[in-house]
Amino acid sequence: MTDERRQPTLLVVHHTPSPATRELLESVLGGANDPEIEGVTVRSLPALGATIPDVLAADGYVFGTSANFGYMSGALKHFFDTVYYPCLDAVAGRPYGLWVHGNNDTAGAVRSVDKIVAGLALTKVAQTVEVTDGIDARARELCYELGATVAVTLAEAQAARRSGGCDGK
Numbered sequence: 612m613t614d615e616r617r618q619p620t621l622l623v624v625h626h627t628p629s630p631a632t633r634e635l636l637e638s639v640l641g642g643a644n645d646p647e648i649e650g651v652t653v654r655s656l657p658a659l660g661a662t663i664p665d666v667l668a669a670d671g672y673v674f675g676t677s678a679n680f681g682y683m684s685g686a687l688k689h690f691f692d693t694v695y696y697p698c699l700d701a702v703a704g705r706p707y708g709l710w711v712h713g714n715n716d717t718a719g720a721v722r723s724v725d726k727i728v729a730g731l732a733l734t735k736v737a738q739t740v741e742v743t744d745g746i747d748a749r750a751r752e753l754c755y756e757l758g759a760t761v762a763v764t765l766a767e768a769q770a771a772r773r774s775g776g777c778d779g780k
């Protein structure tokens with residue numbers, strides 16, 4: 612739970628196995644660190660390196676993955692397998708966003724993440740970004756907005772807590 616004294620943390624958990632996917636990650640991080648968004652700490656961790664304490668210590672999440680065989684990447688699945696039960700009650704209601712990159716079909720990967728985050732009772736605060744094929748300006752822009760939207764959600768919730776106008780999460 613975030614208290615009004617602590618700066619909220621946005622945790623970006625990603626599987627980015629190629630230059631194209633890393634480019635999307637950089638756009639997400641650019642948006643999350645937009646200078647106009649104040650008071651949010653942004654952490655970025657590869658899915659195979661993110662731990663239960665990392666998840667518990669964060670206040671909101673952006674997940675990023677490649678589409679692999681019609682599912683999320685094995686790395687992101689391993690992350691969810693690791694953190695799901697230990698974090699189940701603690702993270703309910705926290706905001707999240709998702710981006711998926713694939714060659715031609717990201718639907719199954721999106722569905723697979725949606726099912727797990729529904730189980731965790733996370734709150735989707737930004738439209739999922741699905742990018743197929745090459746990275747263009749539009750894809751970069753959507754990923755920037757994704758990171759910024761989740762970060763702004765955390766900043767606004769914290770501002771509301773500080774002014775006493777929100778019960779917090």
Ligand SMILES: Cc1cc2nc3c(=O)[nH]c(=O)nc-3n(C[C@H](O)[C@H](O)[C@H](O)COP(=O)(O)O)c2cc1C
Pocket residue numbers: 628629630631632676677678679680681682712713714715716717743744
């Ligand atoms: C084992 C494997 C399975 C894949 N399965 C899918 C898939 O089901 N749908 C899809 O759109 N792309 C699929 N891809 C493509 C990856 O999503 C893509 O390679 C990844 O997002 C990185 O993009 P890049 O190779 O253009 O850099 C697969 C790639 C691999 C290596």
